[in-house]
Amino acid sequence: MTTAAAVELNARSIRRIALSHKLSRWDVRFSPYLYVSPFFILFGIVGLFPLLYTAWVSVHDWNLIGGQGDFVGLENFATVLAQPYFWTSLRNTFSIFLLSSVPQVVAAIAIAAVLDFNLRGKTFWRMGVLLPYVVAPVAVALIFNDLFGDRYGLINSGIMSLGLEPIRWHVDVLPSHIAIATMVNFRWTGYNALIFLAAMQAVPRDYYEAAIIDGANRLRTFWSITVPLLRPIIIFVILTSTIGGLQIFDEARMFDQAGQGGANRQWQTLTLYIYELGWGQRNFGRASAVAWLLFLIIILIAVVNFLITRRIAGSADRKLRIRAKGVS
C-alpha cells in the first residue's frame, strides 16, 4: 500500500515538474513572439490586408460605386502600361522626387550641423526648423501658389519688373516640377534636420576633442567624423524620403485648381494618376493596378537605394576606422 501510494505521489510530482517544465519551455520559446505580435497583428490589418485586397481589386473590373465586376486577369496592368499618361506620370514622379530629395538631405545635414553648435536659444532654433512641417500642406500650397502664379504671382512680377520673360510655372514641365519640389522641401527639410541633429548629438564628443587637438578645423571634423558616423541615419532618411517622394500627392494636387497635374499632365505624379483613375473615372481596377506598380517600383528603388548607400557609407566607415587606427 505504502509503496503504491509513494509511486502515485511520485508520478504526480513528476508530472507536475514536467508540466511546469514544459510551461517554462513554452514561455521561453513563444513569449517573445507574443510580445511582438501586436505590431504584426496591427500591420496585418492596416498594412498587409489592404495590400492584398488591392491586388485582388487590380485583377477585376471594379467600379467605385458598383463594386466588383468580372475577373480580367492582368488586363488592367496591360491597359495602364499602354497609357502614355502612366509613363508621363512616372517621369514626373522621379523628376520631382530627385528635385526634392537630393537638395533636402544635403540642406538638412547642413542645418543640423549648424544647430549642433553651441547656439544661444537652442530650443528656439530647433523648434523653428520644425515649424514648416507643422503647417498643413494645403496652407503651404496656398502660400506658394501666390508665389508661383503665372501672371500675377510674386516671383513672376519680380522677373517681369526686371524686363525678363515670365516663367510659365503651370505650363512648362521643369518649372512646374521645381515649384512643387520647393513646396516639398519647405515642409520636410526641417523635419529631416531634426532627425540628423538627434543622431549628431549621439556622436561621442571625445572624437571631436581628439580631432581638434590634432589640429582639425570644423569643416574637417564634420566631413571626417560627423558624416561617417551618421551612416545609419542617412540611410534611414534617404529610405523614408524615397518612399515619401515617390508617393507625392498633396503638393502636386494643390498646384492648380483642377488637381489633375496640368492640361498636358506636366506635373501629374503616379498617385495623382491613381486618384484620377479611381475617383475621376471610377475605375478602381486600373487604379489598383497602378497602385501595385507603384508599390513594386518603390520596393525596387528602396533596394537599389539601400545597396548604394550601404556601399558609400561602408567605405566611409572603413576610412574612419583606418584613420582611427592611425590616431591610436
Add this chain to the structure above:
Amino acid sequence: MKRFPRSTLALTVAGAASFALILSGCSADAGSGSGSEQSTDENVKLTVATFNEFGYDDLFAEYETANPNVTITHKKAATTNEARDNLTTRLAAGSGLSDVEAIEVDWLPELLQYSDQFVDLSSDDVADRWLDWKSEAATDADGRLIAYGTDIGPEGVCYRSDLFAAAGLPTDRAEVAKLLGTSWESYYAAGEKFAAAGTNVPWFDSAGATWQGVVNQMPNPYEEKDGTVIATENPEVKAAYTSVLDASSTLSAHLSQWSDDWTASFQNDGFATMLCPGWMLGVISGNAAGVTGWDIADTFPGGGGNWGGSYLTVPTQSKNQVEATKLAAWLTAPEQQLKAFASKGTFPSQVDALSSDELLGATNEFFNNAPTGQILANRAAAVDVTPFKGTSYFPINDAMQQALTRVEDGTMTADESWDQWVADVNALG
C-alpha cells in the same frame, strides 16, 4: 447650387477632406442625440447633408417648430468635391448616408445608374412643381423620380460697363444685350469691335468657359441616348471646338477658370465679359470686390443655357424614408425655395417661384442695381435644350477642357490637341 465645376476649386486635398468628413460625420451624429429625449412614439431624427450654401439654416428651425416630433441635424460640406466623395464612398459602403442627401446636377448621370439606391420621390403632390427639364434630368429609365430640384443656373452675360464705355461701346444693359445679340457669331463680333477700340483688355476669360456655354446647347454632344460614345466623330463638337478656339485666339484672356490667376484678374481688368449663371453673380461680386462697373445683360449667345443646379435625394439607406421625403418635399416647395433665394441667392427651379413677385422684384446692388430676378427668370425661360449627359460625359468633357487649355497656353496646336483629346477619350473605355 452649382458653385464650381466638379474638378475645380479643390481647395481641400482629397485625403484631408475624407478625414474631415469622417470627423464631421461623427461629431454631427453625436450632436443629434441631445434635445429630443421626450419619448413620444413618433420622434424622428433626420440628418440632412448639403454643401456650400443652400440657405436652409432658418428653414430647418421653421420645420422643427411646425413638426415638434422632428429633429433635424444639418451636415454641411464646404465644397462639392467633398460632398461628392462622401456620397459615392458611402453609397459604395452601403451605409452612413444622411436621410436627405443634396446632390449636384452633374452627378445625376452616374447616380441614375444606381437609381435603386434612392427612394422614388414622385407623387401627385409634387408633379409639375419644377421646370420640365429640371425634373426630367432626375428621372430614371423606369420613370422613377430620384431627386427633388432645388436651384438652377440660367446663364446671362456679365460685362464691365466702364470698360465698354472706354471702348466707345454702349453701356446700358438693354443696348448691350442688343449689341451682343443672340448668336455666338454676334457675341464674337461685338468682341472684335471691342478689341478694335484698342483698350488691350481681352473680351472673355477663357476658352473653357465659353466651351461650357456652347456644349450645353447641344442635345447629344458626346453620347447617344443609349450610351454609345460619339464624341470624337460628332461634327457638331469638332465645329464648336474650331470656332471656340478661333474666337479665343484673339478674344480670350487665356485664363483657366478658378485658377489663382483667374481670381486675381478680377482686380486687374482681366477681361470685359463672361458668361454668368445665377450663382456666378456671387462669385464675381466676391472676387471683384471694390471694382465698379459690373452689370448683366439679358441675353445669351446661341439661345438659352443652364449651367449647374442642385437636388435633394432620399437614399434607401435611410431608416426614416417617409419623414425624409416629407422634409425634402417641403424644402423644395416654391415658398421655401423663395426664402432660400432671399437668404443665399439660390435661383429657384420651381414654376410657381419663377413667376412670383418676390423673385421678379429682386435686384443686385453690385451689378448696378440690375433686376437680376427678372433677368435670370427670362434666361431660365429661354433654356430649350438640355444636353444628354451619360456616364462618360464628365471624363470626356474634362478631357475637352484640358484640350482647350493646351491650345490656350501654347503647349500644342489646335490639331495636335484634338488628336490628344481623341486618344484620351478612347483610353476611357
